[in-house]
Amino acid sequence: MKETITFLGAGSMAEAIIAGMTAKEIVPSRQIIATNHSNKDRLQELEHKYKIQTTQNKQAAIEQGTIIVLAMKPKDVKVATAEIREFLTEDKIIVSLLAGISTGYMEKQIGTNNPVIRVMPNTSAMIGQSATTIASGNNVNEEQIELVRTLIHAIGTTTVINEEEMDAFTALAGSGPAFYYYMVEAMEQFVIEKGLDKEVAKQLMTQTLKGVAQMLATSSDSPKTLREKITSPGGTTEAGLKALASHDFQKAVMNCLEQATDKSKELRSLFEK
Numbered sequence: 001m002k003e004t005i006t007f008l009g010a011g012s013m014a015e016a017i018i019a020g021m022t023a024k025e026i027v028p029s030r031q032i033i034a035t036n037h038s039n040k041d042r043l044q045e046l047e048h049k050y051k052i053q054t055t056q057n058k059q060a061a062i063e064q065g066t067i068i069v070l071a072m073k074p075k076d077v078k079v080a081t082a083e084i085r086e087f088l089t090e091d092k093i094i095v096s097l098l099a100g101i102s103t104g105y106m107e108k109q110i111g112t113n114n115p116v117i118r119v120m121p122n123t124s125a126m127i128g129q130s131a132t133t134i135a136s137g138n139n140v141n142e143e144q145i146e147l148v149r150t151l152i153h154a155i156g157t158t159t160v161i162n163e164e165e166m167d168a169f170t171a172l173a174g175s176g177p178a179f180y181y182y183m184v185e186a187m188e189q190f191v192i193e194k195g196l197d198k199e200v201a202k203q204l205m206t207q208t209l210k211g212v213a214q215m216l217a218t219s220s221d222s223p224k225t226l227r228e229k230i231t232s233p234g235g236t237t238e239a240g241l242k243a244l245a246s247h248d249f250q251k252a253v254m255n256c257l258e259q260a261t262d263k264s265k266e267l268r269s270l271f272e273k
């Protein structure tokens, strides 16, 4: 691919995408540029690790990039876009990773007719396993969305959605890995309390999770049926599930997703002023 990709922001998500893209060699490493607010050490770390280019000169970073990835926190978007506006020629595609922030706001904030595509990846991009959703703004054509899809495909699956669905999909897939990790952390506590071998337990837990993911992806059974096939009457699974139900597990999970979805909306209302 001939594109040059500039990351404005060099934190966790930028690194996960850079790691995924460089591993797949979708673009040569030297065609990836990263810049940030002020952390020079971080830029050096990324340059060293992924052989990409880094710079503190935002003008140079933007001028060289054909695809500009906004990878700062929503709270920093106003300052960040103001800093680059004058260097944005209209041929550049803007990809926004920002949770909650709409393409409409981005278009207004940038104040040009640049195409804006909103992308919600997750940190599994690092190993090419992100479940990424994409929604396009007003100035985007099919070719541009396909280009970004191809690029994002290097970090996992890509699904084009309506922008109204983005808040809920941010909860499910953008934040989603953290919710699964949280469950594994609880299992780790159990492993510690029982004095089990941590390495053995880790291997068993990760293989179990991989198996579950594969079953969900390939089986024609619903999650409920899959669960029921494990649950012998009067058995161990039933005992465990009863304990989860007694702590309102389902309610807790639904509430977790509801709160994450609402926060995405709240970010929009907070920063889109």
Ligand SMILES: NC(=O)C1=CN([C@@H]2O[C@H](COP(=O)(O)OP(=O)(O)OC[C@H]3O[C@@H](n4cnc5c(N)ncnc54)[C@H](OP(=O)(O)O)[C@@H]3O)[C@@H](O)[C@H]2O)C=CC1
Pocket (backbone or CB within 6 Å): 008, 009, 010, 011, 012, 013, 014, 035, 036, 037, 038, 039, 040, 042, 070, 071, 072, 073, 074, 076, 079, 080, 083, 097, 098, 099, 120, 121, 122, 123, 174, 175
């Ligand atoms: N982490 C995740 O799992 C996911 C994150 N996202 C989205 O990605 C975005 C980044 O998140 P994450 O990587 O976790 O955040 P981090 O806090 O890890 O990184 C933020 C980066 O933004 C940089 N930055 C701040 N201000 C500016 C500026 N004015 N110009 C250029 N760079 C700037 C920071 O630079 P410095 O260090 O120098 O201050 C830092 O490199 C967020 O909007 C988030 O919603 C989306 C999906 C998943």
Ligand SMILES: O=C(O)[C@@H]1CCC=N1
Pocket (backbone or CB within 6 Å): 099, 170, 174, 175
């Ligand atoms: O927590 C956040 O706001 C970001 C967006 C999705 C995952 N991390």
